[in-house]
Amino acid sequence: MSIQILSPRITVVKPWISLAVKEKLIHGFFFLNGILSVIVLLGIFALLVFTSIPAFQEINVGSFLFGLEWNPTSYVKEQYGIIPMLVSTFMVTLGALVIAVPLGIGTAAYLSDVASPRVREIAKPIVEILAGIPSVVIGFLGIVLVGPILAKVFGTHNGLNALNGSVLLAVMALPTIVSISEDAISNVPKSYDQASLALGASKWQTVIKVKIPAALSGIIAACMLGMGRAVGETMTVLMATGCAPAMPESFLGPVRTLTSSIAIELGEVAYNTTHYYALFALGLVLFIMTFLVNMTSDIILHKYEKVNR
Secondary structure, eight states: OOOOOOOOOOOOOOOSSOHHHHHHHHHHHHHHHHHHHHHHHHHHHHHHHHHHHHHHHHSOHHHHHHOSOEETTOSSOOEEOOHHHHHHHHHHHHHHHHHHHHHHHHHHHIIIIISOHHHHHHHHHHHHHGGGSOHHHHHHHIIIIIHHHHHHHHTOSOSOSHHHHHHHHHHHHHHHHHHHHHHHHHTSOHHHHHHHHHTTOOHHHHIIIIIHHHTHHHHHHHHHHHHHHHHHOOHHHHHHSBOOOSOOOSTTSOBOOHHHHHHHHTTTSOTTSHHHHHHHHHHHHHHHHHHHHHHHHHHHHHHHHHHHO
8 A cells, every 4th residue: 555645735926026126116216206306406496596687687796795784675775785694694503503512412422422221211302302392482482581691691781692593593403413423423333432441541531532533424414414404594593683684793792694584574575676586596695505514514524434444
């Protein structure tokens, strides 16, 4: 009597779409998203350029870029000089970076290497929550809290000045700087840390002289993103800096940035007037400024990465 063993038949279900086709579809999807982003960016730039052209048909480019007075409603002669607003923008941004960069990097180093896991789990989300606070709320705090304190400390009539705007923008830029810098420091290879400690360096020396230099590319990126947040902020500086269109004299004087000028005047200006087109020219200048900041940061990051290789 013979026994036959029947082997089970295994049915292989072929996918309805091959792996190669799936990879091509995913590649095409991301490629289209990248192209769409570039098209949107070029469209914004083209809109600003073509809307600004009528302004430069009436305004001399030199007086626009280097003029010291912005007074488009003058009955004598309209003035469209943007130097006071450029100086105000740079003052407020520089003040915010002076406050936010050391504080942000120090906080990031503390969270990555000093704080206990429990403290890190509590502190980092709290810092990141600051990024979700509306800018109008930050501006309101600048009016009712920070401004009176500055006025009392420095003996000014009110606290609506460039220093107030710098403090508030530093608070708004801080979550970005802390979060990205902490990630960059935490991603430094453990071998760096172990080698430094093995050579006799203390924990503090390891963080300052080894880990932060090794994570410098990520820290620079964090500072640049924080700077971009400060340059492009509108509502906070509109509420807390006094919005005086004159040339700023000091950090204790009122200032008006490019963004606040556009926000104040665009809603009230007559359509298709020189003033209307000049505001789009301000937007073009702001667009070019942010583009140059991002391009400079990208060049610095690539150079630093080449040096470290």
